[in-house]
Amino acid sequence: MSKTTKFKHTNIAEFAKTAKYRKALANRHKKESVFQFIGFFAILLSICFLASLIVNISFKASGAFSATYVKMPIYLDKEIIKEDNPAYLENFAYRQLLIHNIDLYFSESNESRRAKLKILHFFSKDSYNDLKKYVINNPDKIGKNINIWLKTSSKIDQFYKKNTENILPLYKKILDNYFLNNNAIKKVISFSIFTNGDSTEAELAGIATSLTGSILTMIIFLLSSFPLGVLLALYLEEFAVKNKFADFIEININNLAAIPSIIFGLLGLSVFINLLHVPRSSALIGGLTLSLMVLPTIVIATRNSIKAIPSTIKHAALGLGASPMQVALHHTLPLALPGILTGTILAVSRALGETAPLIMIGMIAFIIDKPESFSDPTTVLPVQIYLWSNNPEIGFVEKTSATILLLLLFLVAFNSIAIWLRNKFSRKW
Amino acid sequence: MIYFLALILFSTASFLFTKKGFLQKKILNQNNLASTPNYYGYCSVIWFMIGAVLLIIALSKQNKLSIELFTLISLIFTVILNFSVQKYITFQFNARKHFEKSFLLILRVTSYISIAITFLIIISILVEAIRFFSEIPLSSFLFGTKWSPQSALEGSAGAGNFGAIPVFLGTLLITTIAIIIAVPFGIYSAIYLTEYASARFRAIAKPILEILAGVPTVVYGYFAAFTVAPFLRLVLAKLGISIEAESALAAGIVMGIMIIPFVLSLSDDVMNAVPESLKNASLGLGSTKSEMIKKVIIPAALPGIAGAILLAISRAIGETMIVTMAAGLNAKMSFNPLDSVTTATAQIVTLLIGDQEFDSNKTLAAFALGITLFVITLILNLIALIIVKKYREQYE
Numbered sequence A: 001m002s003k004t005t006k007f008k009h010t011n012i013a014e015f016a017k018t019a020k021y022r023k024a025l026a027n028r029h030k031k032e033s034v035f036q037f038i039g040f041f042a043i044l045l046s047i048c049f050l051a052s053l054i055v056n057i058s059f060k061a062s063g064a065f066s067a068t069y070v071k072m073p074i075y076l077d078k079e080i081i082k083e084d085n086p087a088y089l090e091n092f093a094y095r096q097l098l099i100h101n102i103d104l105y106f107s108e109s110n111e112s113r114r115a116k117l118k119i120l121h122f123f124s125k126d127s128y129n130d131l132k133k134y135v136i137n138n139p140d141k142i143g144k145n146i147n148i149w150l151k152t153s154s155k156i157d158q159f160y161k162k163n164t165e166n167i168l169p170l171y172k173k174i175l176d177n178y179f180l181n182n183n184a185i186k187k188v189i190s191f192s193i194f195t196n197g198d199s200t201e202a203e204l205a206g207i208a209t210s211l212t213g214s215i216l217t218m219i220i221f222l223l224s225s226f227p228l229g230v231l232l233a234l235y236l237e238e239f240a241v242k243n244k245f246a247d248f249i250e251i252n253i254n255n256l257a258a259i260p261s262i263i264f265g266l267l268g269l270s271v272f273i274n275l276l277h278v279p280r281s282s283a284l285i286g287g288l289t290l291s292l293m294v295l296p297t298i299v300i301a302t303r304n305s306i307k308a309i310p311s312t313i314k315h316a317a318l319g320l321g322a323s324p325m326q327v328a329l330h331h332t333l334p335l336a337l338p339g340i341l342t343g344t345i346l347a348v349s350r351a352l353g354e355t356a357p358l359i360m361i362g363m364i365a366f367i368i369d370k371p372e373s374f375s376d377p378t379t380v381l382p383v384q385i386y387l388w389s390n391n392p393e394i395g396f397v398e399k400t401s402a403t404i405l406l407l408l409l410f411l412v413a414f415n416s417i418a419i420w421l422r423n424k425f426s427r428k429w
Numbered sequence B: 001m002i003y004f005l006a007l008i009l010f011s012t013a014s015f016l017f018t019k020k021g022f023l024q025k026k027i028l029n030q031n032n033l034a035s036t037p038n039y040y041g042y043c044s045v046i047w048f049m050i051g052a053v054l055l056i057i058a059l060s061k062q063n064k065l066s067i068e069l070f071t072l073i074s075l076i077f078t079v080i081l082n083f084s085v086q087k088y089i090t091f092q093f094n095a096r097k098h099f100e101k102s103f104l105l106i107l108r109v110t111s112y113i114s115i116a117i118t119f120l121i122i123i124s125i126l127v128e129a130i131r132f133f134s135e136i137p138l139s140s141f142l143f144g145t146k147w148s149p150q151s152a153l154e155g156s157a158g159a160g161n162f163g164a165i166p167v168f169l170g171t172l173l174i175t176t177i178a179i180i181i182a183v184p185f186g187i188y189s190a191i192y193l194t195e196y197a198s199a200r201f202r203a204i205a206k207p208i209l210e211i212l213a214g215v216p217t218v219v220y221g222y223f224a225a226f227t228v229a230p231f232l233r234l235v236l237a238k239l240g241i242s243i244e245a246e247s248a249l250a251a252g253i254v255m256g257i258m259i260i261p262f263v264l265s266l267s268d269d270v271m272n273a274v275p276e277s278l279k280n281a282s283l284g285l286g287s288t289k290s291e292m293i294k295k296v297i298i299p300a301a302l303p304g305i306a307g308a309i310l311l312a313i314s315r316a317i318g319e320t321m322i323v324t325m326a327a328g329l330n331a332k333m334s335f336n337p338l339d340s341v342t343t344a345t346a347q348i349v350t351l352l353i354g355d356q357e358f359d360s361n362k363t364l365a366a367f368a369l370g371i372t373l374f375v376i377t378l379i380l381n382l383i384a385l386i387i388v389k390k391y392r393e394q395y396e
Helices: A019-065 A086-091 A094-105 A113-120 A126-137 A154-160 A169-180 A208-239 A244-256 A261-273 A283-307 A311-319 A324-352 A356-360 A381-389 A395-425 B002-028 B037-061 B067-088 B095-135 B138-143 B149-153 B165-196 B199-214 B217-238 B248-272 B276-284 B289-318 B321-326 B344-352 B361-395
Strands: A066-075 A145-151 A185-189
Touching: A019 A066, A019 A395, A019 B165, A019 B199, A019 B217, A019 B248, A019 B289, A066 A094, A066 A154, A066 A169, A086 A126, A094 A113, A094 A126, A113 A169, A126 A145, A154 A169, A154 A395, A169 A185, A208 A244, A208 A283, A208 A324, A208 A381, A208 B095, A244 A283, A244 B095, A244 B361, A261 A283, A261 A356, A261 B095, A261 B289, A261 B344, A261 B361, A283 A324, A283 A356, A283 B095, A311 A324, A324 A395, A324 B095, A324 B199, A356 A381, A356 B344, A381 A395, A381 B217, A381 B321, A395 B199, A395 B217, B002 B037, B002 B067, B037 B067, B037 B095, B095 B138, B095 B361, B149 B361, B165 B199, B165 B248, B165 B289, B165 B344, B199 B248, B217 B248, B217 B321, B248 B289, B248 B321, B276 B289, B289 B344, B289 B361, B321 B344, B344 B361
Parallel strands: none
Antiparallel strands: A066 A145, A066 A185
16 A cells, blocks of 8 residues: 555545646656657658668669660761671671771861770760661662761760769760760660670670579579478478477577578588589579578478468368378368468568679679570679679669669569468468 | 479379379279379389489489480380389289378478588588688687788788687677667567557558568668768768768668568567557556556567567678678778778678689688677577577466
8 A cells, every 4th residue: 555655635536637637647648649659750761761762773773774876977988898798797897987987077086096996985885786787787878978876885875864974075075066966966765784794884784694594593492492491391390290309400490590691602602612513603503502591481481371271171181081191282281382382482582682692602703695504604683783883883873773673673573472372362260 | 404304204204104004903903993093103203203313313423414315214214114013013002101101201301401401501611610720720810800811812821810800890880780770660660560550551561661671682782882871971071070981880770771670570579479468457557558568568578579689680790781882891990880890791702702712711711700600690599589489488
């Protein structure tokens, strides 16, 4: 009773009418709303961060789907292009033709040989292909003057997109004198980022290699981790005798789930590469390393969906004479499948974004050509982002952002599929 | 891949033929088969697989592994197998029992694989680390204060260049910043989501937070290095504070945000485990919701939350890409968040990119760092697991 002596009023109802009580109550309610607001604010901040990340990246990525072209008069000199049969035109060095025309058109190129080369780098290496296509399609134009749209190099492209103010004075002069004033420059929508491999030239760099590499890696990852994870979970849940050994496996799996991913990279490096001689930087080793890393996730998801199945179903099947194995394969697994698939999809989305272990096993190489098979050296999307982010050239910013956007799209897609599966197949037993 | 497809093709063929044969037997024997024809098919698949795996091993031993040879031998093997199955296996043979025993064996083997992975990790990293410690004494690695493995390459490969203290100090600094951000935000978010949020708000917020948890770390790293760091420099310059281009602060803040959903979901679980009766008793005595949360839920869930924080710390220590991209690489003995520091994970990445010669102390040092990381995270996880388990039993 010593506590109650704090109140002077023995009657609670009377006390509730006093101003002191009301003030205390109002204070408590104020505290309540402040507390609630802090919680709301915490969530809001996370959401704001995500929104700012996506807006920021999208804003930067928008430039990746366009390229800048300039209109250039070209004289197809017969002195240089000597023949007009297709085989000759196919192998002709169009760079020579462009250099020749730079001499003709730009007065600045007469200043020095260096200036001439600089002006050549005003154009992208793709512009030789633009020329080649034109000449092959119109052999009758050889010996005449033509006007053709040529792709510019990344520096010009970035300047025209207003991503940078830094530009060589020579280029600035050329842009002002020849292109900007007479409508000879335009932005063209281009999806070359999806068809080109990696390149040192920012305007040519693309994600064809890393996208293919990512897909191949995911195939290996799924083939190795899905059956293994599901069988392991099935054994632990349905057949394992509850003893010290089973407990040990259980603790083991929980621990594996929390080991830093980079450790799996070290494992892949020393076991797969140095012991088993799996080809370095290949999709094969990438997939295997990832599957070791994500196996616990799949096991835990599968076990949870198996646990959710009511035992009545299993007992009914047993009662009708099914063997334990038949119960597991004919009833438990099919019923748990939606849950297993949900877990696997989330595991794939995690594996798709994993970078550190793949850097460890050499997927950081600079690779131009698409991988043809599982043992070819390749790289993957997240590592491509890392590689490009180390490149100081401004032209890579939009490429990196576009790749990030693509990764985030994959992530959202996978998550949506998982949520849809969860809602469609969630059963109330 | 082609081998895989060949295996599937042949085993399907084998299955179909065996099944067909036993279907005929079934009709001949007036349904007196010991198992359904399917099981005979499964058995033949298992036998074929065993044969094929042995074949691949034998061929690769003799370096004669080519897809044409493999297909040819597989084809012959399948035909012989099917004929012998039809000929020697009578209808009394209980294929179901045979299949189930084999399948159980396969399941058993998978359970050993999980343990094998753990031992593989430990052994593989330990072997390299032991090679490192045979040259560099353990004490100078653990207590040395100078970390410059690059200079060790230039011939002065002394123990003096492999002092890991600055590296782990950097890890500690960045982890501390991340935890200071992640824990309050994570717990407050969890409280709001479980106790206050309407069902509609939760339906919107949950998937968004899940996406936040799933964003690849390389994206966070990019964001930290190219958006957060310049922004911080701008803001702090206005206040007259100079900050380095790569700072512990930028990496720590972004890492903290990355861990928020992780802390949130873990503390969500432990708060939901607090019995409803306790909450209702507190509310019944007239406390407001926030008082109930502060005086009942948090104290009751405290062990679980402590476990969650430990797991978050272990996660922050193991995070690689953010620190590699945004925290820098110079090992400094500094606990100033505005400085550029390095972490164990970032060092591992830097040491192992490029040359793959496994004999220099430089590359072996990465494994020494790796084993240290492994031990630290393992201890943290075990403590967290024990705490959470104890706490669960308390309310069950």
